[in-house]
Amino acid sequence: MTIDVVTTEIVRNLFLSAADDMLATLVRSAFQPLIYENGDAAVALLDRNADVLGQSSGLPLFLGSLDESVKEAVRLRGPGWLQDGDIVFFNDPYIQGTHLNDVTMFAPLYLEGELAGYVAARADITDIGGRDPGGGTETTEVYQEGVRFGPVKIGTKTGPVDDIIDIIRRNSRSKDMIVGDINAMIAACRTGQRRMLEILTRFGLKTIEACRDEIFRQSALADRQVVAAIPDGTYRGKGYLDNDGIVLDQPVPIAIKIVVEGERLVVDLSDSPDATKGPINCGRAQTIAAMRVAYKMLLAPERSFDGGCFRNIEIVTRPGSLHDAVEPAACGWYYSSFGLLIDLFISALADVLPERATAAQFGDSMITYFVGQDRRDPRNTAMCVEAHAGGWGASASTDGADGVINVLNGSFRNTPVEALEERLPVTVTEYAIRRGSGGAGRQKGGCGIIRRYRFDAPTQLYLWLDRSLTPGWGLMGGEAGLPPRVEIAGSVNRSDLLKVNGLQLAEGDSLAIMTGGGGGFGKAV
Structure with missing residues (x-):
């Protein structure tokens, strides 16, 4: 099915507008200032493959990994688990890449009994148990950082799953505040479902998927053109974090290698150190997000992220390392290395892209x-x-x-x-x-x-x-x-x-x- 440019742009902006409505619902309904004052949240609309159709403004680190997180959660639970009206909740750092205080929710959307897509939200709910308020700074295992959930249903078509919410409330120092934030996230997902259903009903699933394919094609082409303009070669950068929060006299080396070959770009982080004793480790999903942020910041800031982006970008990590953590690595301060990684990405390419760096x-x-x-x-x-x-x-x-x-x-x-x-x-x-x-x-x-x-x-x-x-x-x-x-x-x-x-x-x-x-x-x- 061919689609005209006007319809494509209308649909693209409707997706973005729907995501903005989701975020407004979440932020305005939240109970804790980390969300409603600071905006520590993000949302996205996804297609049936969990590729991004539209995102709101929000934390780039969240926006860059919502799709990866939903894909992994769906894979883990397998076909047939999700039903119309369900809302899924999880905070496992080895799935979503972040720490336990960040929780991800997503809900499937069905049109005439057929899966048409998902809506997803993530927010920092401040405290989900653990040894110290908010998780503390001296954890050495994920078990010390709070209550950990794999993908579970926190909502169904009949309403919230009170047993799951009660477990969360009883293990948090924030009590009713955290319940308020969870309800705000549920409301955001329901808002996203309504808005996405309005778009699907107005245009029809076939037209929407044709628009999606064209949007993704444009983004993929733009990325290939940007990378093709970079001289082929291998580019490197290295820096140090002060420490891991536990071994205070030992700096942590952070190294990046970027390989450009034609239209393809590889970010190789396989030289990252093994997972540290302290809580600066992160799951692979968030490492992917950090490198997506670096790429967009330096090379392609003009276009919002969608499922057509990054198809010519490969990110290499080593399981068990700081940037691809596995259980029981502590992840409470997972983002510590990302600012440095982004700076290293930019400076590694500065000599060949001085006007952008x-x-x-x-x-x-x-x-x-x-x-x-x-x-x-x-x-x-x-x-x-x-x-x-x-x-x-x-x-x-x-x-x-x-x-x-x-x-x-x-x-x-x-x-x-x-x-x-x-x-x-x-x-x-x-x-x-x-x-x-x-x-x-x-x-x-x-x-x-x-x-x-x-x-x-x-x-x-x-x-x-x-x-x-x-x-x-x-x-x-x-x-x-x-x-x-x-x-x-x-x-x-x-x-x-x-x-x-x-x-x-x-x-x-x-x-x-x-x-x-x-x-x-x-x-x-």
Whole structure:
């Protein structure tokens, strides 16, 4: 069946609009600020093969792996398991690639009794049990990080599966909050089903599949043309994470090899180290997502991701390694290496694509989270997670951006001061650009941020910052940005800690988070 360009573009944008409606339902219905304030979520519409038809804005790392996760879950359960009206729930890091706090839901869509596609959503629900609130920073096995679910049905055509929801609630410190987030995800899936059914009913399945084939053809052609313009060759990059969170005096090497042959590009991560003792390991699905983000950022940012993308891209991983973790590897901070990997991908190709390349960004998500008495109800414990912005790398034509969230997190927003102070006995005393932290160059690297806190009652502190060994480096003679820094003063006085697990702070103590800057581009004049 042939299809005209007008119908194809209408259908393409209807898919994107439907995904936006799904995300709006999720974000506006969620109970925890990590979702409704920060936007730690993503959704997608998939065809019957679980290839992407349309995605919302959201975390690029989630968007790049929803399809892979659904495909693996369907494969594991086998044919005949799914029924009309079902909603599937799972958080297994070796299926979805992320940590246990991220949960994936998807629902099949049937048209006249025939499978027509899926809708999928993922969100970070903050705490799903485990040794420490939110999973902690010192886990060495996945069993310490929370309750782990393979694909199970959390909804059917008769309604939610209360037994599964009760298990989740009983094992979470967030209790009713987590149930609210789960219901928001269920509502998002139902919204996606309704919108997708409207599109299918309006145009018919045959027309929709013809449009899909044309959309995928265009994306695949665009990718082949982009790769064909890169000179054939082997390109390499290497950097270091500070440590794995457990063995603090041992840097973790991260190496990438890119092979370009005609229209084909291979990203080879087989030299990744074995799975580490600490929780920086990740499942293969998220490694694929990180490399998709790197590819789109450098080579094909103009076109949204769909099932036609990346067909000429191969990603090689080694099972049992840090980037293809297997049970029981700890995965609580699975994304730690991804900012570095993306920077290495870009810098490896910088010499042959100088007009596209950027110097390295500040890299890590720079996480702090606090656990303390809930200001709204002293009988309860509150928790708030923050990912901090930093400086981005400069390019040949522009300075790096100041105070922007790292590339992994995409549209993730900073935590409003009011949202933090409303819940926890914490006061933000300063929030500013860290002037002078960007690398010097013809084009300057972006600056990081400073965020200072005062604690008004005893509070537990958790930190995960990295990239002090490989801060945002420069390109073409540009200089590196400053690394991150943390200062704690009061009952504890430290300026050498970047990773902390449940440090007890007292009333009157203070904390300063200073994130890194991006690298400069070209020699400073």
